[in-house]
Amino acid sequence: MGELVAGVDVATANVRVQVHDRAGALVASASRPLPRPVRSSGGRSEQDASTWWPAVRDCLAECTAALGARRAEVVALAVSATSGTVVPVDGRGAPVGPALMYDDRRAEAEARTAVQAGAPRWERTGTTPSAGSGLARIGWLAHHLPEGTEQVCHTPDLIARKLVGRPVATDTSHALKSGYDAVAGEWATEVFDALGVPARLLPEVVRPTEVLGEVDATAAAETGLPVGCEVRAGMTDGCAGQLACGAVDVGQFVTVLGTTLVLKGVSEQLVHDPTGAVYSHLHPAGVWLPGGAANVGGSALSDVDTAELAELDRAATERGPASVVHYPLRGEGERFPFLAERATRFLLGTPQDRVDEYRSRLEGVAFCERLALERLAELGAPATGPVRTAGGGARSLAWCRIRASILDRPVVRVDGAGTALGAALLAASGSVHPDLSAAATAMVPEGQLVEPERAEVAQLDAGYQRFLGELRTRGWLAAA
Secondary structure, X not given: OOOEEEEEEEOOOEEXXXXXXXXXXXXXXXEEEOOXXXXXXXXXXXXXXXXXXXXXXHHHHHHHHHHHHHHHHEXXXXXXXXXXXXXXXXXXXXXXXXXXXXXXXXXXXXXXXXXXXXXXXXXXXXXXXXXXXXXXXXXXXXXXXXOOOOEEEEHHHHHHHHHHOOOOOEEHHHHHHHOXXXXXXXXXXHHHHHHOOOHHHOOOEXXXXXXXXXXXXXXXXXXXXXXXXXXXXXXXXXXXXXXXXXXXXXXXXXXXXXXXXXXEEOEOOOOOOOOOOOEEEEOOOOOEEEEEEXXXXXXXXXXXXXXXXXXXXXXXXXXXXXXOEEEOOOOXXXXXXXXXXXXXXXXXXXXXXXXXXXXXXXXXXXXXXXXXXXXXXXXXXXXXXXXXXXXXXXXXXXXXXXXXXHHOOXXXXXXXXXXXXHHHHHHHEOOOEOOHHHHXXXXXXXXXXXXXXXXXXXXXXXXXXXXXXXXXXXXXXXXX
């Protein structure tokens, strides 16, 4: 029996495929670029969806060629992609128009209709449609369907259909923001009726890791995959990234510190956030993945020369806690862990020098991370144990130590955590491993444990309390 699995990541700028063995070792990988989305007036963002399959096909072919005879050992694969990207396809599964991307916001009118038509449902599920949701885009597409449209697909649906040679179900994760009620296990039919969306446009829905079909002879000839290789349902890129960090069991949380701060975890119960800042995906095992994405994050350092970062980190570590409190937001508006459309950067006090100001930025982002964890705990989703972390910001040991000290708990840096690995874990669940927890235990890198700097914890806590006080003074956070 083969013991290799493949994870496919269809991102905005490129496709990446990774093949892993059952112990998590990377045995083959490949990537291909995708054309940049075309963004235009009215919030439109489109990409040529006909480029997706050739890129995936070529990546798979490169990997199987590198594997040689071992390509016959690839027993399963799964596909992850951006959340809310949708594309109209014909009866053969070929795109008949451009994909409406995850950041396309043309469907503001449809979003308002969706909010009103499904108000009781959204209150129960804890999700609220917006112009940036797949649901609103599907509503818009229903009245602008290209000729020959048979169905509206998410990115993984199109790829899986190419692999198995027939229509496939979509997964609860990619369908979540497209109007799927993961609590009731059904599409929000009353909302689609209000939007005028024909039921025929919507695919069936299954949980992640379910078998969608098997690679057929045509796809095998094009990719080098063995006929009969299972195609399993994936999850969105954000969820796959969470899984790749090992946050798969109740109480485990991960912070992905890229341009923005994304925090996700696992909880026994569905989290209900009256502000709408927190939303929850369905875990393959039936528990929930609550979390949110902030506007603050690594962008706080976007004006710092990358050549200076190492020296600034060293100096900031030697200096100790900043003398000022900084909320280093770039631009306007925050969405998590609090909602404030008019939120802007603030700085309490005057920094002593550049190092002091730099350190205050690192602390400010960590303050938001702590607030996010506390907010989720208040909503019934507490974190237990260390917080896992990945992304560009996690490469800074100094920043991880500052974060650990502000959180007053260890932080685990996980190298190699990414969407493609997360997709491979989903492929491994039920094939080379009995479930997702077992797959993560065997395949996710152990990570580096970063402990809090005990001498700094109390002073940093005082800074955090000043930070909370300022948020309340400005009306961005409710009074305690």
